[in-house]
Amino acid sequence: MDINSYGDAMAKVAPGTFVPDIGTPLAPQSEPLPEEAAGAGAGSFKATLAGMLEHVNTQMVDAQQKSEDFALGKTNDLEGTVKSVEEAGLAMQMTLAVRNKIMQAYTEISQMQF
Numbered sequence: 410m411d412i413n414s415y416g417d418a419m420a421k422v423a424p425g426t427f428v429p430d431i432g433t434p435l436a437p438q439s440e441p442l443p444e445e446a447a448g449a450g451a452g453s454f455k456a457t458l459a460g461m462l463e464h465v466n467t468q469m470v471d472a473q474q475k476s477e478d479f480a481l482g483k484t485n486d487l488e489g490t491v492k493s494v495e496e497a498g499l500a501m502q503m504t505l506a507v508r509n510k511i512m513q514a515y516t517e518i519s520q521m522q523f
Contacts, residue, residue: 461507465500472497 452460472493479490 458507462504465497465504468493468497468500 472490475484475486475490475493478484479487484490
C-alpha cells in the first residue's frame with residue numbers, strides 16, 4: 410500500500426462525511442450528515458438501546474416466520490427467506506458485540522479506584 414496515496418485520499422474527505430470526494434462524475438457525491446442522524450437531539454442511551462433491541466427482535470421474528478412459511482410450502486421465495494435470515498443473524502451478532510463492549514466498559518469502570 411502506498412502511504413502517499415492513502416494520505417491524498419484522506420485529505421479529500423469532506424468534514425462530516427465518510428466518503429472521499431474524488432470529483433469524478435461516477436463517484437458518489439457526499440453530503441454532511443443531518444444533525445438528527447449525527448446524534449443531536451437523539452434520545453437517551455437507554456432509549457437508543459431499546460430501539461435497537463426492538464428492531465433486532467422484529468428481524469428475528471420476521472426471519473422465523475419466513476423460514477416457517479418456506480418450510481411449509483406457503484411461499485417459494487428462497488432468496489427473500491435467506492436474506493431475512495442472514496440479516497437477522499448479522500443483527501444478532503452486532504447486538505452481542507455491543508453487549509460485550511458495554512459489559513467490558515462496565516467491568517473497567519467498576520474496577521476503577523476513586
